[in-house]
Amino acid sequence: MRNYGILLKKHILSPVKAKINLDMLNIDFIFDKIKNMRKLLLTILFIFFLGGLYAPVQKAFYIEQGDVINPYVSMLLAFEYVESNFDCDTINRLGYGGILQIGQQMVDEVNRINGITGNKARFTLSDRLDSTKSVQMWYIVMDYHNASYDLKKATKIWNPKASTKYYDKIKKQIND
16 A cells, blocks of 8 residues: 555655646545544634633632531631732732731741640741631631730731721721
8 A cells, every 4th residue: 555645745845746646545534634633623622612611719708518617717807808808829028928918927936836835737938828728827826826816916916017907907807
């Protein structure tokens, strides 16, 4: 059997205009290739179309039946909203980052508290960009320094240099 791909390539690439004999080509073979390319193209378009149908990042939390509800979750959510507008990747100009805008000093404090309380968990600065670990750090600090979860005390612990405006923003978010 002759290799028609090479013959066809020679005819196309040769500078001399060559007449291609259609008997040399296997028409069924060409149609099969076209069908396969069409299937591939449709598959790629389908995947591309589905890729555009992803759900947007949700900035809300849903409680499902059976979840344990922490009574201080509204305070935590208010801090998350005011600090980063629920964006886990936010890093401000001072280097504080994550959903709760945690810096190295807070990470060190959390690790110090864990050492005192016997908790073996240790955190690094990169953990601040993980929302779950950020929330764990927040609860560790609040449980240790503010077990009653007093809002004024919580704002002073979390942002010692903040003005009363910061407290008012947090309070407004809790009440909304």
